[in-house]
Amino acid sequence: MANNDSKKYKLGMIGLGTMGRNLLLNMADKGFSVTGYDKDRKMISKLEEEGKKHNLEGFDDIKSFISSLQTPRTLILLVPAGPIVDSVIAELKPLLSKGDIIIDSGNSHFTDTNRRVDELEKDGLHFFGMGISGGEEGARFGPSMMPGGDKQAYNVVKDVFDAVAAKVGTDPCVTYIGPGASGHFVKMVHNGIEYAIMELIAEVYGILKNGLGYSNDDIYKVFKKWNEGRLQSFLLEITAEIFVFKDAETQNDLLDQIKDEARSKGTGKWTSEVSMELQLPVPTINEAVSNRDLSKFKKLRVSLEEAFGKKDTKIAVTVEELEDAFYFSMISAYAQGMHLLVQASKEYQYDLQLQEIAKIWRGGCIIRAKFLEDIYQAYDKNNVLEHLFGDAGIQNIIKGTLAGTRKTISACINSGLGIPAFASTLTYFDTITTARMPSNLIQAQRDFFGAHTFERIDKDGVFHADWNKLS
Numbered sequence: 003m004a005n006n007d008s009k010k011y012k013l014g015m016i017g018l019g020t021m022g023r024n025l026l027l028n029m030a031d032k033g034f035s036v037t038g039y040d041k042d043r044k045m046i047s048k049l050e051e052e053g054k055k056h057n058l059e060g061f062d063d064i065k066s067f068i069s070s071l072q073t074p075r076t077l078i079l080l081v082p083a084g085p086i087v088d089s090v091i092a093e094l095k096p097l098l099s100k101g102d103i104i105i106d107s108g109n110s111h112f113t114d115t116n117r118r119v120d121e122l123e124k125d126g127l128h129f130f131g132m133g134i135s136g137g138e139e140g141a142r143f144g145p146s147m148m149p150g151g152d153k154q155a156y157n158v159v160k161d162v163f164d165a166v167a168a169k170v171g172t173d174p175c176v177t178y179i180g181p182g183a184s185g186h187f188v189k190m191v192h193n194g195i196e197y198a199i200m201e202l203i204a205e206v207y208g209i210l211k212n213g214l215g216y217s218n219d220d221i222y223k224v225f226k227k228w229n230e231g232r233l234q235s236f237l238l239e240i241t242a243e244i245f246v247f248k249d250a251e252t253q254n255d256l257l258d259q260i261k262d263e264a265r266s267k268g269t270g271k272w273t274s275e276v277s278m279e280l281q282l283p284v285p286t287i288n289e290a291v292s293n294r295d296l297s298k299f300k301k302l303r304v305s306l307e308e309a310f311g312k313k314d315t316k317i318a319v320t321v322e323e324l325e326d327a328f329y330f331s332m333i334s335a336y337a338q339g340m341h342l343l344v345q346a347s348k349e350y351q352y353d354l355q356l357q358e359i360a361k362i363w364r365g366g367c368i369i370r371a372k373f374l375e376d377i378y379q380a381y382d383k384n385n386v387l388e389h390l391f392g393d394a395g396i397q398n399i400i401k402g403t404l405a406g407t408r409k410t411i412s413a414c415i416n417s418g419l420g421i422p423a424f425a426s427t428l429t430y431f432d433t434i435t436t437a438r439m440p441s442n443l444i445q446a447q448r449d450f451f452g453a454h455t456f457e458r459i460d461k462d463g464v465f466h467a468d469w470n471k472l473s
């Protein structure tokens with residue numbers, strides 16, 4: 003490539019795996035002059051093969067890659083989150099110049115992003131975090147993207163992101179999220195909601211299979227039908243397909259050949275950790291994280307089932323009642339995630355615009371769902387809404403689902419069918435809609451044993467009682 007800046011590439015991708023390669027191909031489709039770097043030659047060959055019609059070129063030599071870019075340079079990292087991001091940055095630093103832009107689009111922890119912004123600022127480099135969602139297909143044909151941090155740097159690449167993002171109507175599923183690491187924070191919460199919805203769908207599978215005796219084909223039909231109505235969502239759509247997918251080797255349903263031990267990379271756990279830190283409960287997400295962890299204790303579960311005996315988990319609920327329970331719990335999972343965003347926005351001064359976040363989650367991302375339109379409308383009407391349950395439209399939807407929800411959840415509990423996410427979601431709802439909780443007793447207990455004091459309902463101030471003295 004000639005050493006003339008005008009003939010150089012507008013943007014360079016580092017990491018040409020699932021996400022990086024597909025996002026780069028998406029950019030090339032939209033007419034941007036882009037290139038990529040990966041330390042693995044095979045990934046470059048794959049990029050060049052798939053990007054043949056655009057004459058896409060890749061590099062396995064970082065120096066040649068950097069000198070192929072227009073200045074100031076714009077780089078996107080899509081490498082595994084964690085120490086690899088730091089090692090890539092360390093490799094890049096001596097090759098970059100003041101004013102260059104690095105965008106970390108992986109699932110980095112937001113505190114790492116804060117640290118990296120500070121470190122790179124000292125070298126005159128712009129760094130910002132941008133969550134991306136949509137998996138392989140999304141990256142290739144239109145993801146949802148959550149950029150936050152250095153707005154000046156974001157504006158340099160805004161046209162690229164607007165072009166490659168998924169569209170709902172004409173609205174691109176990308177918006178500037180806010181300062182600091184807000185982009186990565188919002189993506190983390192997106193993933194927390196993703197964990198919750200996946201767990202709820204898995205529990206529905208357990209109920210249909212073990213509670214109602216449905217076959218995989220029957221379950222496929224239920225999910226397919228649900229996905230045509232109010233529950234329409236990406237996760238339900240792909241889940242339906244899983245139930246009819248055959249294993250090439252055995253011709254059995256592949257799902258039945260898969261071990262019941264779920265893995266994770268960490269973003270759900272981070273959401274739970276932050277929620278504890280901010281003292282803002284997200285119990286459905288917590289249960290989703292815990293249940294993935296519980297699933298790993300296979301040997302223990304097998305031996306305890308032997309010890310306590312296999313349960314008769316047959317229940318008498320209708321598919322319509324189960325649908326209500328799922329819809330109710332899905333709404334609650336989004337509500338908890340949005341509530342956490344409200345709290346984080348205050349705590350970290352992110353100035354998050356919830357209506358904009360709901361808007362860009364309507365398309366492209368893993369948690370896209372028809373219901374996000376209702377969430378968007380709720381925050382669009384009132385962008386300082388404290389909790390989604392406070393919106394009159396959402397209240398009406400919830401009221402319509404409660405009878406079926408209670409019947410389904412109580413039937414599961416009575417029969418011994420494990421449904422941690424459903425159960426905790428309903429309890430969360432019943433608690434957050436209770437004006438006077440029994441927590442006055444906790445204050446009394448704390449004051450009794452530790453003189454921790456309490457506040458009264460009838461006067462201001464902080465009080466202590468001599469509990470050992472009979473009144």
Ligand SMILES: NC(=O)C1=CN([C@@H]2O[C@H](COP(=O)(O)OP(=O)(O)OC[C@H]3O[C@@H](n4cnc5c(N)ncnc54)[C@H](OP(=O)(O)O)[C@@H]3O)[C@@H](O)[C@H]2O)C=CC1
Nearest residue numbers: 017018019020021022040041042080081082083108109137
């Ligand atoms: N997959 C998904 O659905 C989504 C993933 N993400 C996030 O995006 C990021 C990338 O994920 P994904 O594309 O799935 O991961 P992949 O493992 O598919 O791709 C990462 C690529 O980066 C390469 N790489 C690793 N270290 C370096 C290095 N030092 N220099 C150059 N290249 C390097 C890897 O090479 P090698 O394999 O040889 O190490 C690999 O080709 C992660 O943070 C992930 O959490 C976000 C949204 C969705």
Ligand SMILES: O=C(CO)[C@H](O)[C@H](O)COP(=O)(O)O
Nearest residue numbers: 109135136266267268269368
């Ligand atoms: O970010 C994503 C989608 O939005 C990834 O697919 C997500 O990281 C998967 O997480 P886990 O491996 O923990 O299930």
